[in-house]
Amino acid sequence: MDHLRLVYEDDVLKLFWDTRAGYHIAEWHGFAKAERLRNASHACLYASRERRCSRWLADLADSAVVDVEDQHWMVERFYPLLAENGLRHMAVVLPVDPVAQLSAQKVNDAYGRNGSIEFAYHAARADSARWLASKAD
16 A cells, blocks of 8 residues: 555554545544544544645544543534535444444534535445545545
8 A cells, every 4th residue: 555655644644645646644543532533534634735635535443432521613613614614425434333423423513504514424445546536635
């Protein structure tokens, strides 16, 4: 997979730029709250300014439930800033845990009702990649 360039890595997030597909891939891991979540999220925001694109793949398969306070922050601050940087289509690989799945969809749907990012949910990364390939950049 020499087309994936590692942009950022910590214990919560591995962020890649896919040079072939022309979008970011964010692999979220475990449970992150407050400062840890925001630090990783700011890496995403920085990357979205450096390499602007309308598509993004968020792989949450290994992630956990997002704290309610952090859900509000994501809806009110994080997603609007990604949208300002040009993001329009986000493919989401859902977490394995059913409760974490509901948490992820709740956050994205809360932003999606009033925001400009279209979210699509998938069980596997390959399905997410196919969906993103159907979206014009």
